Amino acid sequence: MPDGKTHNAINAAVLTAVLVGFYLIIKEGMDPSSIYLNNYTIVAFSAAYIFATLFLSPDLDISSKPYRRWGILKILWWPYKEIFKHRGLSHHPIFGPLSIVLNLAVIVAAFFLMAGIDFKSIPSSLLIAGVSGIVLSIEMHIIADNVVSKMKVFF
Numbered sequence: 001m002p003d004g005k006t007h008n009a010i011n012a013a014v015l016t017a018v019l020v021g022f023y024l025i026i027k028e029g030m031d032p033s034s035i036y037l038n039n040y041t042i043v044a045f046s047a048a049y050i051f052a053t054l055f056l057s058p059d060l061d062i063s064s065k066p067y068r069r070w071g072i073l074k075i076l077w078w079p080y081k082e083i084f085k086h087r088g089l090s091h092h093p094i095f096g097p098l099s100i101v102l103n104l105a106v107i108v109a110a111f112f113l114m115a116g117i118d119f120k121s122i123p124s125s126l127l128i129a130g131v132s133g134i135v136l137s138i139e140m141h142i143i144a145d146n147v148v149s150k151m152k153v154f155f
């Protein structure tokens with residue numbers, strides 16, 4: 001498997017490529033995508049993507065760097081780590097991102113409830129941009145894992 005550093009490098013390269021793509025879409029005024037792209041959605045997307053690369057890796061199924069980065073809050077991911085065997089469902093292209101986003105949603109909902117923040121006060125465009133960033137970051141990890149394990153067959 002690529003190690004954590006390799007995953008981060010791959011994800012950084014992909015984010016750079018995506019941002020260049022956004023820039024070109026905006027510059028060319030390509031519809032309909034360009035109407036969803038503005039400074040707010042792009043920042044929400046990028047921030048969520050970077051956060052997910054560092055904190056929401058499918059390797060949360062083991063005591064990995066992303067898992068340990070949560071510090072004392074890693075207890076919030078302990079059930080996830082215990083339920084999912086390594087490179088099991090968390091590395092599935094659909095159930096991986098779904099299970100991670102759902103676990104995160106439970107954590108965020110609990111935090112919002114405690115902080116008294118109204119969930120509806122967050123614009124849906126930012127929510128969609130953020131979730132897209134998280135999902136893309138997770139998919140890149142899964143693809144990188146798959147490509148490397150397939151390459152190992154040849155060497």
Ligand SMILES: [Zn+2]
Pocket residue numbers: 001058059091141145
């Ligand atoms: Zn992995």
